[in-house]
Amino acid sequence: MTTVQKRRARARGGELDDCLRACAAHSGKLVGSIDRRRVELAEQLRKLLVVWGTTSVTAPVPAPAGGAAALLKRAVKGPATPSVSIGNDLLDALLAVANKALECGYDDELNLALVISDTVLAQRKNSRAGWRLRARLLEALGEETEALEAYERYLALTDDDGFGVRARIDGLKIAADKERELFALLGRQVPRAQDFTRRPATDVWAEGLAAHAVGDWTQAEPRLVGALLTLAAEDAPVQDRQELLSQYLDLRTAVPGVDLPALTEAVALYAEQRRSRMRGPVTDPTVGGVRWITLGEFRNQIAGKSICLIANSGRVGASSMGAEIDAYDLVVRFNSYRIDPKHTGGRTDIHATIHKHGFNWDQRVTTRLVFGGVSGDWKYSLRNRLVPGAQAHLGDESLRWPVRNIGKLGNDVWSGIPTTGFNMLWLLDFLDVSPTLDLIGFDFYESGAYRVPEAMKLAITSVHEYTSEKDWVMQRAQSVTDTRISLR
Known part of the structure; x- marks a missing residue:
């Protein structure tokens, strides 16, 4: 009997109501935990219970009085309403819980992730996120043969391998x-x-x-x-x-x-x-002859040039500003940006991305800046994700984490983890060598996300200080319109 089979013998998976009750029961186990990963898992479980409390197969049911405690009581006793089917909101909430449980890595949490994985795929047999979760879970459990099958199933369902699954395989x-x-x-x-x-x-x-x-x-x-x-x-x-x-x-x-x-x-x-x-395999140790650039060399690269930073927002996706965007000397895009020339423009000169995701790393740009808080993890991602020939210049360690390493803004000054966009914007403002510095479509998620399809399901993480970042921007704004914020 494999590790997975043994765990399944101890845990019930496949039935949605059973899975949700297991999540609710696990939420109760985490009360008072001081483990950071379990605290984050508890928050995702709380959100899941709220979604469940307002979900029914017929019509939405108001959450019972008493908040999370009442939801937990309802969960343990079983739903009073007809059995729920897995809608998109419930699916997303379950996947968020499972991914956090997988990050915890403890036996109880791995068992919970396995229950959710079985349930999601029983309900949505062609769920890409479900198959990727299954593969990562199987890999964590040491069942590599089954993990490879799950990874292959994921790739068969998507055209955009933004998570580097093929290299993992x-x-x-x-x-x-x-x-x-x-x-x-x-x-x-x-x-x-x-x-x-x-x-x-x-x-x-x-x-x-x-x-x-x-x-x-x-x-x-x-x-x-x-x-x-x-x-x-x-x-x-x-x-x-x-x-x-x-x-x-x-x-x-x-x-x-x-x-x-x-x-x-x-x-x-x-x-x-x-x-x-x-x-994974390394086909080209030199990464296509890319030139590493320092903070000073990046400064020289942007000096005297007009720059626009393009948000991955719905407002950009409907802006019809493509020609205006392409008229800037330098166009900066972020993470999982999506190109629609009429609205977004077609050129990307600088791609700023967090090291954790692999979206658009294969797109040809002049300069790629990869941000990351932990040097070892950053180096690991560069080795795994960089595509030879896709960039002429690559930011070195001096450009790895601008807000923290250059600005020296510690947790006591800036408690949230700075976003990719804020790291890039802070860096450009700090260097102060560009006569024009415009933000296009930065509405701080008011209009929703506009990303490559594979990234549209990514949750807006709660570890960032979006309100503080917005305040920082607006304090420095010289002019503001519906689509453009000018800092110079």
């Missing part, structure tokens, strides 16, 4: 191949290991550790490798295989007089499969 497949090569190599290097593949891996592994503890490597190694070969044959969860592989190589490295060429061959395969699993 390639990386997992390469990692699986290299891992098989490694196990085959260990089997050849330690032929006696086959004698220990007929008993439970945990027992054999414990015997190997005991032999190693008394300094008998000749008895320890075949047992350790035998346990590893058994795990591979049983297709044990990836995490189990990886943990024991790492332990074995650590022990082997410390053995006096170890056969260095043989060890090097094994370690090289281990490193390659780990690297592929983490970041």
